Amino acid sequence: SLLLLPLISQFIRNKRGVIRSRPPPSPSRLYIIARMLGSLLHRSLMQLSKKHGPVMLLQLGSVPVLVVSSTEVARKVLKMYDHVFCNRPVLEGFRKHLYNFKDVGLSPYGEY
Template identity: 45%
Template sequence: MSSAAITILAFLLFTFLYILFNLVSHTITHKKPPGPPTLPIIGNLHILGKLPHRTLQSLSKKYGPIMSLQLGQVPAIIISSSKAAESFLKTHDIVFASRPKIQGSELMSYGSKGLAFSAYGGYWRSIRKLCTMELLSASKVEMFGPIRKEELCVLVKSLEKAGLVGEVVNVSEALGNLIEDIVYKMILGRSKCEQFELKRLVKKGMTLIGSFNLADYVPWLGAFDLQVCMY
């Protein structure tokens, strides 16, 4: 039997087991806020459309300021009023402090061990303290002062030179390059090089983290890597 046939059979088996599990679990009542009806496997993903924020705003008019959605296998509570948001983000903020685990952060952040993606708790407080002491303390900021001054002087001279010849300068791009040069010297102790393009890597990482990934909502599909297969 070919690998493609085995993959299809495994997918159908998982689908059948998932539907069976849903049928059994629905016999147990769960107290949830009101929300639209769901479909097997994908839940409410099909109703979000290309403009999810408008869809959610429209649904909130029908189901109220606190409603529930099923994004694949991930249950979600949607808040659309300032009073309810204050309860979630201020009164009970610690309960909702952790970010949801996604496949991108698991792969790119050593199992979500980075400061941005680790769960709130003792480990997160430890790495935040380490980051503050080693990178953001007054002594560390002062230590990197000469680097910032040197790179800023280079930028000012380049702007002055461009002004003398009447050259148009993209200030946003110039400031971006300034920050990139400072980061290179702070982290690597040298100017940027072609072998290691920090800005390109950061942009690519942000794009990958922010892209829709089916496995984040239906985790058991991650083993099949369907989106890579489609491309």
């Protein structure tokens, strides 16, 4: 689930205005800070998933991050929203130095 954090975070940032349903359960921000400062992050996330379920929303600063800790749910999310995760994040430095995303490694998914 740690590998999916940046991708799902980007998905939530891009779709923030579109999501109309109730957000997934989320622990308090102070609890997150206390747990994330420990050395065993994977165990902290496992304990949170036992309490809040396989899908939970963590607020890391100003960025909401959707954490999926179940393989079945992760498979469904990646199958349903594969078009969202196929592109790389849009960073202004990439736009400036790589010819407006015309580079082979960073070009957007789809027709060229």
